[in-house]
Amino acid sequence: MKALAALLSLLAAPALAQDFSEGSEAKAWNLQGEAPARFEARVTDMLCAVTGDCPADCGGGARQLGLERSADGVLVYPMKNGQPVFAGASVDLQPYCGEAVEVDGLLITNAENGARNVYMVQRIRRTDETDWTPATRWTEVWAEEHPDAAGAGPWFRNDPRVKAAIEKDGYLGLGPETDAAFIAEWF
Secondary structure (H helix, E strand, C coil): CHHHHHHHHHHHHHHHCCCCCCCCCCCCCCCCCEEEEEEEEEEEEHHHHHHCCCCHHHHCCCCCEEEEECCCCCEEEEEECCCCCCCCCHHHHHHHCCCEEEEEEEEEEECCCCEEEEEEEEEEEECCCCCCEECCCHHHHHHHHCHHHCCCCCHHHCCHHHHHHHHHHCCCCCCHHHHHHHHHHHC
16 A cells, blocks of 8 residues: 555656746746746745754845745755846845745756756746846945946956955966966966
8 A cells, every 4th residue: 555655646746846937037048957937935044944043134145045935845046146147146135035025037957967946036026016126136236335346347357355366366266376377378
């Protein structure tokens, strides 16, 4: 009897899988294993969800945020927002800490590299709202936090943290001496 129940549950598992692409308007990035995905979730501090260490306000912007999917309780890792820069999604999720939201974006599943429940948030809204907010706040927030770093070129050329890391470890991360030898040989 137990074997029959186990067999039936295995056969039913694919039927229970939810297709999160329904209603999604996510724009493709042509990433291996991407699929459009729109679902409801609760924004949570990922460290809190895993360890129980739960500071107020999801860590106040100092922690990685996640999406606890309402349909199945799976903790989804939103590693990217909707901007072309590879910036994380926490800045866009922070205003929704602890709240029920609906998100639309790309869900990455790739058995070859082990990616599972990795998400690229493109837009977000509270479940009681009708208007979507694009997940594109990162560069705006970065500019507000670094007013003295304005200048020509991409943000990372002016970021004081990036400049300090380059000064300390060089462009290659192997030290200024290695950089000098590389530049002399290749350029």
